Amino acid sequence: MKYIDEFREKSIVKNLASQISKFSGLQINLMEVCGTHTMAIFRSGIKQLLPQNINLISGPGCPVCVTSQSDIDSMLELASIKNLIIATFGDMLKVPGTKSSLEKIRSSGSDIRAVYSPLDALEIAKENKNKEVVFLAVGFETTAPIIASVVDDARRLKIKNFSVYCCHKLIPPAMAALLATREIKIHGFLCPGHVSSIIGTKAYQFIAKEFKIPCVISGFEPTDILETILMLLKQIAKNAASVEIQYKRAVRPEGNIPAQEMLKRVFLPCDADWRGLGIIPKSGLQLNPAYDKFDARLKFQIKPSKTTEPKNCLCGQVLRGVKTPVQCKLFAKACNPENPYGPCMVSSEGTCSAWYKYNR
Secondary structure, three states, X not given: OOOHHHHHOHHHHHHHXXXXXXOOOOOEEEEEOOHHHHHHHHHHOXXXXXXXXXXXXXXXXXXXXXXXXXXXXXXXXXXXXXXXXXXXXHHHXXXXXXXXXXXXXXXXXXXXXXXXXXXXXXXXXXXXXXXXXXXXXXXXXXXXXXXXXXXXXXXXXXXOOEEEEEEEEOHHHHHHHHHHHOOOOOOEEEEOHHHHHHHOOHHHHHHHXXXXXXXXXXXXXXXXXXXXXXXXXXXXXXXXXOEEEOOOOOOOOOOOHHHHHHHHHHEEEXXXXXOOOEEEXXXXXXXXXXXXXXXXXXXXXXXXXXXXXXXXXXXXXXXXXXXXXXXXXOEOOOEXXXXXXXXXXXXXXXXXXXXXXXXX
């Protein structure tokens, strides 16, 4: 298939759905760990095409959503510093901290700018040499290489007023953490296509080998997702567990080697705090010592005041797949896109946002 319409061709969808329907019997839970997959599944009505015994569960696939409340509060503390510019991706603006949000602080006069790329943040630093510029580096393996490249450029160009507050997370350790909790039985993973274009298949091999859980890297069109589900079901039926690539037009087994090398040059793995999952060993990235001057955590020594989670918000449990958004009494009532109580309703990749838009 070469053209976008072919990935949504009705006859192909019907054929895949028909093959999937043959796997009846035991209850099967498949988890997608990518917010783009969550949105695509709802937008395309994928769940309505599946037999009742096949259950799709949304996992911690949104980097904004899994950013800890402590880190959100630290960002707000940074934003309150005089003569400092915060640059951030737009979906961070509305995320509620313990006392406020970046959007509210901006309305009170703080210089907070939404950017499309960390390159924009570096340009802001060049244009405002008398001010400190901090980029809020939130994302998974997909965005981490470009941010690493920008930090490397800042060092090469000797830009002293630029730094990053790094909250990068790594997907495979979170998948292992979900399996270790045993809160829900996961029979297979729809692995993220964008992340996998960087890291390839090797990073997931331990999931299949140690946990005996099948993994298939999926594209984002309806036929991609249905074919991925079918590939997982075939592995499960054979009691097999391996890492396969459905999204072959974008993902190679070795991943993106130059991007991986850039990550290794600039970052080191570190323990990271995930909303809903807590501290997961070696699941984050921090700047290596050669780039300490660009680490906003070290540069500003931010220590936020007491952090508390939003009251009655089930975002943490939704991210673990334990609860669905409609089980939260705030959903679509007190909590909505205009007045979000938790980050899962803020980001376009958040599970609550997807349910609100497509499944109320």
